[in-house]
Amino acid sequence: MAEDIKTRLIEVAGEAFAVKGFDAVGIREICHKAGANVAAVNYHFGDKRGLYRACLEHAQSCRVEGLDRPAWPESYTPADKLRAFIQRMLEEKLNTERPAWHQELMLRELSRPSESCREFVESYIRPMAHALGEIMQEIYPHREWTQQTWMIGFSIVGQVLFYQLQQPVIRILMGEEGFKSLTVDGLTDHITRFSLAALGNGDPISVDLQREIETN
Structure with a gap:
């Protein structure tokens, strides 16, 4: 009974x-x-x-399993690991089955930080950043972790967050049919190819565009 009340308080609060x-x-209230x-x-809870x-x-x-400690x-290559990381992150951010307040509360804490922000970043975001950083070090095995490493990681994660946070914009620009055509698999493929191309570890995006033209 006590645990039921505790859970109910967490859900309502x-x-x-x-x-x-x-x-x-x-x-x-x-x-x-x-x-x-x-x-x-x-x-x-104390207070x-x-x-x-x-x-x-x-x-x-309630995060996707294996995102922070994959x-x-x-047999996975660094590119395979990057793809799997991106896919797991998309699955978490675009999950419509979990309560909406989970993501909304975390986003509020990051955009309007309270005294809990540092603890939240260290426990939730840093493990993911470390996992992505390890992949980056496999892609560039002889490169030290620098400011550039952080910015590359932010750029990759930023692509995922765009599809989470800007859905109203995407719906308006692409239309409802276009929005619904954006699947996790399709977004994973695009973000991975785009990122690897930018890192010099994949075909230039122009090659993919040419293939699309030839296919159509």
């Missing part, structure tokens, strides 16, 4: 924090919607800040 932000949500006593927040951290941790725990098949 997480959605409220995602929509309104930490400061605009009161403990009494959360407890009223969750059907819980105010004392339950102190018992399970409102502890409840907020628990909501962030819960949102993080175990690659021995």
Whole structure:
């Protein structure tokens, strides 16, 4: 019963924090919607800040398996690993089955950081950055981790985030039919080919465009 109340508090509070932000949500409002006593927040989480951290941790725990600590098949080349990393990230960011507040709360924390931001970045984002960095070091085995390495990683991740955050723009520009044609597999293929071409480890994009012209 206690765990049910704890879970209910996280679900209700997480959605409220995602929509309104930490400061605009009161403990009494959360407890009223969750059907819980105010004392339950102190018992399970210590205080409102502890409840907020628990909501962030819960949102993080629903990530795609293997994105932060991937175990690659021995046969995978660095390009295969990059493709798999991009695909897993797209599957997580474009997942419509998980509660919307998970992504919304994490995005709010990153765009309007609270005192929990550093802990969130270290526990959720840095492991992914490390996994992508290891792939980059395999692509460039004799290159040290530099500012350029970070920027390349940001550019790759930024492509994924565009398709998560700019869906209304894509719908308007491409139309509903065009938007629906964008599958995870198709986006994975495009982002991987585009990134490898930019890194000098794949065919130039112009080659792919020429193939498309010849096919059509």
